Amino acid sequence: MGQHAACIIRRRSMPILPPRRGRELEGGGSPFDSRPESGASKRYGLTLRTSHPTLRSLTRILGGAMPNPPLRIGIVGASVNRGWGWRSHIPAILGLPECELTAICTAHQETADEAAKATGAKHAFADYRQMVAHSDIEAVAIAVRVPWHREIALAAMAAGKHVYCEWPLGVNPGEVAEMTAAAKAAGVCAMPGMQGRVAPWVLYFRELIEQGYVGRLLTVNARLTMGHPYQRAGIAWAAQRAGGNHILTIQTAHMVDIVSFACGGLTTVSSVDSTMVPQWTLPSGETTAVDAPDQASIRGTLGNGATVSAHFAYVPHHGAGWRLEAYGDQGTLVATSPGPAMVMPNRIQGGTAGDKALQDRPIPESFSTVPATVPYDSSAYHVAHMYQRLAAAVREGTPLDPSFESAMELYRLVDTLERSSQQGGAVLPVSG
Incomplete structure (x- = not known):
C-alpha cells in the first residue's frame, strides 16, 4: 500500500466547521468559555479551560487538584466534507472539553492543511506514520476504509498511542485478534467504534x-x-465481501450487538444472508459485480431464554428505518428511528398491562453526558460519548468499555452468523 492510500475516504456533504471556540485564546484571554457541560457547569453555562495559566495558578494557591488536561487526538481520515470521520468524529472531538483535535491526516498534504485550517488543528499530515510518531499526539482515531485499519492501528500502538478505531475493526477475525493482542502488549487504551453500547437510548432501554x-x-x-x-460515486469499493465492509459486518453487527447488549446476550443464532442486487451501475455507466450481501435474516436465543427475530436489508429506495420491539409477560418496549440505531436518536415507547396504548418514555437526561456543543440529532452525538469514555480511561484509569476485547467478541458473533449462512441457516452456539 502506498504511503497515502490509508487516508482516502469517500465524499459526503457537510459544511466546513469553524475553528473550536476558545482555541485562539489558548494561554490567554478568559479561563472560561460559553460551551455548556452537564452538571453544574451546564446550569451556569460555563466551561473551565484547564490550560489557562490563571486557573492553574489559582488551583496551586488553593491547594486543589487540577482538572485533567484534554486528550490530544490525531485523526486519520477527515478531509473537509468527506466521510464519517468529518461528519462524526470531528464534531465530537471539537465539542468535548475532555478532548483536543491536535492533528489531521488525509491522503494529500493540501487536503490535510485545509482540514486543519477549518478545525483549528495544530498539525496536518499526509502520512499517518509521521502523525503516530509525533510527540504531541496521545491518541489516534482511525476513520478510513476497513482494509487499512490494521496497519494504522498497529503502527499507532507500537508508538505507544491510544487508539479509537472505527468499526469494522478489521477485515476478518484474524486481524482483530492480532490488533487486540497488540493493544494488550502495548498497554494502551484501544477502543472500537461500537457506539451503540454508549448510546443513551440503548442504556435506558x-x-x-x-x-x-x-x-x-x-x-x-x-x-x-x-x-x-x-449508483453513488465511489461505492464500488464496497461491492466485494472480502473487503469486510458490507451489511453483515456493519449494520447487522451494530444492530445485533445492540440487541444482545440491551436484551440479555445471544447464546444461539441461525442466519441466512443473500445478495439480491448482484450488479451495480456506477455513475460512469460502468457496472461492477457484487458478492457482498445486502440482506440478512437472523433468528436466535437470548441467555434468558427469549427468542430473537431480526432482518436487516439494503433496499434500492426509501428504507423504513430501524425498529426494536421487546415483549414480556408484563409489558412491551419499542424503540424506533429513521436510520441506523447506532447513529440516530431513538424514540422509546412502552406500555404495561394496565395501559391502553404505548406511551412515550423520555430518555432521562442522566444517560447523556455530552455538552450541548454536540448536537443531539447528529451522528457525532453517540461518538462523543465514546470519546468521553476513552479520555476517562486514559486520564483517570477507568475501565475501558467497549474495548478491543469487546470487538473480538462481536467478531466471533459475526463469524458465527456467516458460518450459519454458509451451512444453510444452521443453528450454532455463540462462542464467548
Whole structure:
C-alpha cells in the first residue's frame, strides 16, 4: 500500500466547521468559555479551560487538584466534507472539553492543511506514520476504509498511542485478534467504534429491561431497512465481501450487538444472508459485480431464554428505518428511528398491562453526558460519548468499555452468523 492510500475516504456533504471556540485564546484571554457541560457547569453555562495559566495558578494557591488536561487526538481520515470521520468524529472531538483535535491526516498534504485550517488543528499530515510518531499526539482515531485499519492501528500502538478505531475493526477475525493482542502488549487504551453500547437510548432501554419493566422477556424483534444508493460515486469499493465492509459486518453487527447488549446476550443464532442486487451501475455507466450481501435474516436465543427475530436489508429506495420491539409477560418496549440505531436518536415507547396504548418514555437526561456543543440529532452525538469514555480511561484509569476485547467478541458473533449462512441457516452456539 502506498504511503497515502490509508487516508482516502469517500465524499459526503457537510459544511466546513469553524475553528473550536476558545482555541485562539489558548494561554490567554478568559479561563472560561460559553460551551455548556452537564452538571453544574451546564446550569451556569460555563466551561473551565484547564490550560489557562490563571486557573492553574489559582488551583496551586488553593491547594486543589487540577482538572485533567484534554486528550490530544490525531485523526486519520477527515478531509473537509468527506466521510464519517468529518461528519462524526470531528464534531465530537471539537465539542468535548475532555478532548483536543491536535492533528489531521488525509491522503494529500493540501487536503490535510485545509482540514486543519477549518478545525483549528495544530498539525496536518499526509502520512499517518509521521502523525503516530509525533510527540504531541496521545491518541489516534482511525476513520478510513476497513482494509487499512490494521496497519494504522498497529503502527499507532507500537508508538505507544491510544487508539479509537472505527468499526469494522478489521477485515476478518484474524486481524482483530492480532490488533487486540497488540493493544494488550502495548498497554494502551484501544477502543472500537461500537457506539451503540454508549448510546443513551440503548442504556435506558437496557435498564428498563433489567428493572423488569416488561416482566419476563419472551421475544425480541428487530429490523433495519436502509435505502442504499447503488449508483453513488465511489461505492464500488464496497461491492466485494472480502473487503469486510458490507451489511453483515456493519449494520447487522451494530444492530445485533445492540440487541444482545440491551436484551440479555445471544447464546444461539441461525442466519441466512443473500445478495439480491448482484450488479451495480456506477455513475460512469460502468457496472461492477457484487458478492457482498445486502440482506440478512437472523433468528436466535437470548441467555434468558427469549427468542430473537431480526432482518436487516439494503433496499434500492426509501428504507423504513430501524425498529426494536421487546415483549414480556408484563409489558412491551419499542424503540424506533429513521436510520441506523447506532447513529440516530431513538424514540422509546412502552406500555404495561394496565395501559391502553404505548406511551412515550423520555430518555432521562442522566444517560447523556455530552455538552450541548454536540448536537443531539447528529451522528457525532453517540461518538462523543465514546470519546468521553476513552479520555476517562486514559486520564483517570477507568475501565475501558467497549474495548478491543469487546470487538473480538462481536467478531466471533459475526463469524458465527456467516458460518450459519454458509451451512444453510444452521443453528450454532455463540462462542464467548
